[in-house]
Every structure is written in C-alpha cells, then in structure tokens.
Amino acid sequence: MIESRIEEEWHVTRTKFTAALTAVVLAAAALAGCGDSGGGASSDGKAVVTFWQQKFEDYQQAWFKKYVDQYNASQSKVKIDYQVVPADTWQQKLKAAQAAGKAPDVATTSYGNIAAGAAQGQFSELDGLLPAEAWSDIKDNVKSFVTINGKHYAYPMLVEPSTVLYYRTDLVKAAGLDPASPPKTWADLVTWATKLTSGNVKGMTIASTAADIAWSSWGLQYNACGYLPIADDWSKARATDPCFAKVAEFYKSLFQGNTMPRQPKVGYPDAQPYGQGEVAMMANGSWAVGQLKADYAAMIPKTAVAPFPSLDGDPSKPTATLGGWTLTVDGKTKVKQQAADFIKYLLAGDPAIMADFFKTSGFSKYTVRTSVDTALAGTPEATSDPFMKIISEQVVAHGKQEPAYPFDIALAFGTAVEASMKNTADVPKAMKTADDAINDVIQKQQLKGTAPKS
Incomplete structure (x- = not known):
C-alpha cells in the first residue's frame, strides 16, 4: 500500500x-x-x-x-x-x-x-x-x-498523489460546517480541525513523526515555497528560507491545538484512524481510497475528498507530490x-x-x-x-514529481518539523538544525552539481 x-x-x-x-x-x-x-x-x-x-x-x-x-x-x-x-x-x-x-x-x-x-x-x-x-x-x-x-x-x-484531504460529511454537518465547501487555506483547515474535535474524536490526522513528515510534506513544501529545502543543483541547503517556517508552524498549530492524535497507533500511510471513526478528517495519499473501500466500506458514503488546502488558497499550486x-x-x-x-x-x-x-x-x-x-x-x-474525478482533475493535475535526492535530506526536514510541532525546539532553531544537517549530507555524499536534469 x-x-x-x-x-x-x-x-x-x-x-x-x-x-x-x-x-x-x-x-x-x-x-x-x-x-x-x-x-x-x-x-x-x-x-x-x-x-x-x-x-x-x-x-x-x-x-x-x-x-x-x-x-x-x-x-x-x-x-x-x-x-x-x-x-x-x-x-x-x-x-x-x-x-x-x-x-x-x-x-x-x-x-x-x-x-x-x-x-x-x-x-x-x-x-x-x-x-x-x-x-x-x-x-x-x-x-x-x-x-x-x-x-x-x-x-x-x-x-x-501523496496528499489528499478526506473528511466525514456527517460530522462536518453536525459541526455547522458546509461539506460542499471544504477548507481552501491552511488557516481554514486549522479552524475546521478545531471545530470537528469533539469528545473522543479528533478533528484531523496528519503525519506526526519525522520519517512520515519527511516525504508526505513534500507537496506542502512546494506549496509554501515553490521549491524544496535544497538548491536546485544540490549545492547547498535552504531550509532557513522563511517560507519553510510556515510549513512547520502549520503542523505545530494542529498538534499544539490538540486537534490531532498525539500518539497515533499507525503511521501516515494507514487510513485506520479515519476508518475506525477516531478522526473527522484525514490527510493521506490516494492509496487510502483502496484501503477504505476494502476495509471500511461503511465509511465510503460518509466520506468526501478534496485537494489538500493551499497556504494562500490558490488551488493551482501543488499540495501533493x-x-x-x-x-x-x-x-x-x-x-x-x-x-x-x-x-x-x-x-x-x-x-x-x-x-x-x-x-x-x-x-x-x-x-x-x-x-x-x-x-x-x-x-x-x-x-x-465518488473520488476519482476530484483527485484526478484537482490533485494529480497540479502534483509535482517526488524529489530524487537522498532520503537523508527529506528526513532532516521532517525531523525539524516534528521538533517544532512537539515543542522540543522553536521553529527558527529547528530549521537551522535542518539546514546544517542538509549541508552535512551534501558534503559527505558529494551531492553538489549531481542533481538530475529533465
């Protein structure tokens, strides 16, 4: 899967x-x-x-x-x-x-x-x-x-696509929100997650460990910055560019707002928390469609999908790789x-x-x-x-290619976001640590100038 x-x-x-x-x-x-x-x-x-x-x-x-x-x-x-x-x-x-x-x-x-x-x-x-x-x-x-x-x-x-927004239409209606008008911006999503958090049901699930954030956030990195936290020729890191701090702040707002599971039982690729009714919304890849249909068929009539929100609401910008x-x-x-x-x-x-x-x-x-x-x-x-047309036309059409650089680069950024969201480091310090780690990988693996060209 x-x-x-x-x-x-x-x-x-x-x-x-x-x-x-x-x-x-x-x-x-x-x-x-x-x-x-x-x-x-x-x-x-x-x-x-x-x-x-x-x-x-x-x-x-x-x-x-x-x-x-x-x-x-x-x-x-x-x-x-x-x-x-x-x-x-x-x-x-x-x-x-x-x-x-x-x-x-x-x-x-x-x-x-x-x-x-x-x-x-x-x-x-x-x-x-x-x-x-x-x-x-x-x-x-x-x-x-x-x-x-x-x-x-x-x-x-x-x-x-790595990132699609799934949401429970019944819970959305019960919270006084409009299921026909899903969140368009990251701020909108935080608002929805807050309103949908009720009792034992959290408003949102999204990657929360470094290894999962590392790859599942590529689309959001592109969305916020238009590029990834390494120079196009792989010569130097750029994780300290201000736009990447916005990615970390977004994850932090969801986690610190207590709108998502703090200790999830499964990792990002698994739709189990959503399928079992533990969360009202889910960020996940398109593969979650297959898991829901196979293992949680009763959830399909209550589920709608949408492109994951954009930082500024522009639907033409990528949110998925x-x-x-x-x-x-x-x-x-x-x-x-x-x-x-x-x-x-x-x-x-x-x-x-x-x-x-x-x-x-x-x-x-x-x-x-x-x-x-x-x-x-x-x-x-x-x-x-119920899902194909939206994902194909509104998510895949704007998706970006997964990067070809070593996973160590992605993991350095994922580690920084996790540290930020869980308050083990403030955002600027975490991004500086990521920047240093990426530069170290570039030097040790001699990556400068080796980026592939289309």
Whole structure:
C-alpha cells in the first residue's frame, strides 16, 4: 500500500541490518542456481524476457499475471518469464543480480530511482524502441518524471498523489460546517480541525513523526515555497528560507491545538484512524481510497475528498507530490527490443489494458496517459466513482514529481518539523538544525552539481 511514497532508501531504514544481510545471502544463493535472466532461450526456442515485479497489493500480481499470460499466448518468438519479488528483499536481490550479470530484462522501477539508474548505466534508453506516439500520450506534468537530459529511460505506469484531504460529511454537518465547501487555506483547515474535535474524536490526522513528515510534506513544501529545502543543483541547503517556517508552524498549530492524535497507533500511510471513526478528517495519499473501500466500506458514503488546502488558497499550486511506478529495460540486456515491445503492449498500447488496471485498483491510483483517461471516461465504474474525478482533475493535475535526492535530506526536514510541532525546539532553531544537517549530507555524499536534469 505504501510502495511508491517512500523510495528504496525508506524500505532500508525500516529493515534491520541482520535481516538485510540474510536477504543478501539468500538472494545470492538463489541467483547462483538461476540462469534465465539476461535474454536466454526457452526449450521451444523462444527468446526469454525476464520480468521482475516488486510485490504490491494482491490484485496487482493478479493483474500483471493476467496480461503476461495473454501476451505470451499471442507470441510465437518471445516468452515473458514473470517473477514476483517481495518488497523487503527487492533491493538486495536486484543488486545481487546486477553484480552477477543476471539482472532482469524488465523491472518495476520507482520514479525516484530513474535518474540514478540512468547515470549508472542500469537502464536502456527507450527512444527508438517505443514509437513517438507512446511518449506524446503521456501527460505533460509526468513526462519529466521519466526524462533525463532529454532522453527517456522508463515508461510510466501510474501516479499516486501523496496528499489528499478526506473528511466525514456527517460530522462536518453536525459541526455547522458546509461539506460542499471544504477548507481552501491552511488557516481554514486549522479552524475546521478545531471545530470537528469533539469528545473522543479528533478533528484531523496528519503525519506526526519525522520519517512520515519527511516525504508526505513534500507537496506542502512546494506549496509554501515553490521549491524544496535544497538548491536546485544540490549545492547547498535552504531550509532557513522563511517560507519553510510556515510549513512547520502549520503542523505545530494542529498538534499544539490538540486537534490531532498525539500518539497515533499507525503511521501516515494507514487510513485506520479515519476508518475506525477516531478522526473527522484525514490527510493521506490516494492509496487510502483502496484501503477504505476494502476495509471500511461503511465509511465510503460518509466520506468526501478534496485537494489538500493551499497556504494562500490558490488551488493551482501543488499540495501533493506524485509517486509511482514505471517499467525499465536493463542496460545490458540481450533482448532490448523484445523487452521494449512487452512494455509497449502492457503500458503504452491498447488503453483498455491500463483502464482495466485502474478499475481493478478501485481507482486508488491514477493514469499517466491521456488516451487512458479517455477510455475511462466512457466506463460507468469510473464516472460513478465518488473520488476519482476530484483527485484526478484537482490533485494529480497540479502534483509535482517526488524529489530524487537522498532520503537523508527529506528526513532532516521532517525531523525539524516534528521538533517544532512537539515543542522540543522553536521553529527558527529547528530549521537551522535542518539546514546544517542538509549541508552535512551534501558534503559527505558529494551531492553538489549531481542533481538530475529533465
């Protein structure tokens, strides 16, 4: 459910060293007996394209298998060898495979890892392998996600906005507020959260720990400042710019106003507090739609969604970043064109294929192609969904790409916001600490001048 919000660095931070080491050993052992990667041939003479998919929700594995099977049935010279790899061993197994020269020909890759992979020669350039119309079909605010120095190294599959506002229409009415006119500014949201806090029900839930704030607040950082707390060329920190203090003050006002859970049982990606009626409003990603539909269906008729409020009320400014997944072709594969042909079929071909994916997801993930939007517009499931149109047109349309810098940068800012909101440091001091920490990361990891260019 949280696969695309926190890049692989975040998966590593949640994994103990001993578990990671065990995974490396097991992956290496498994690969020692595996010779079908890198463009081999099957017993019937077909070229084999090995496809590794990082494990996501169960419905995704079923969807991938359905269309891999259909593709294989239609091919006389190519076979897709589809393998699902658990998320907690993905990094280790992929690195071990690359080191052994047995990387998968096609793999799921998050947006945040495209730039680094392209720079290291891990991915094949896809220009010339896919037709021009495949690229022109991609939405304008997503094209840069897969473009490095003017060349394409991945084909996008989906986007998931990190921040959407969910609210209980029944509780909003009971508090004397208008559910048809949700908060437009951060100040409005604080007012709503205050009025909706009653008895055991808090008015709002939003990220409250450094690790969750680190990535879930990217959209709000863009909203307040128009940029992130590091220079565009990654040469220096800029967390002490006054606009970032406004982000910290916003979180602090919610927490110190006692309008949100002070010790939440689950982290930001989990919709459980809202689903169980503990809060009246929730900031969460679009993936929460899927969780509500699956686990808290009774809450759906009482729920409305809206773009997360803007600092100044301007709805055209971003409040969410867009994470998501792509398919990439290995830079050393022997079946480059066959691998690209499979990607064309699955992600860039008949719009009905991807339309089926978004329907299967319960419309908790969003399209990257205009032709798929058109295909969905003609389906009753999409047009009748209570959330899809608002999230797609008012949130995704203004979303920004997740940053590609190391997660340490994001964590430094998240740590500062948590310190501010919980009064362990005043806002100026916390931002100065973040600024120093970011500069330290830049120096130690030699980041200056390494920022990727679209």
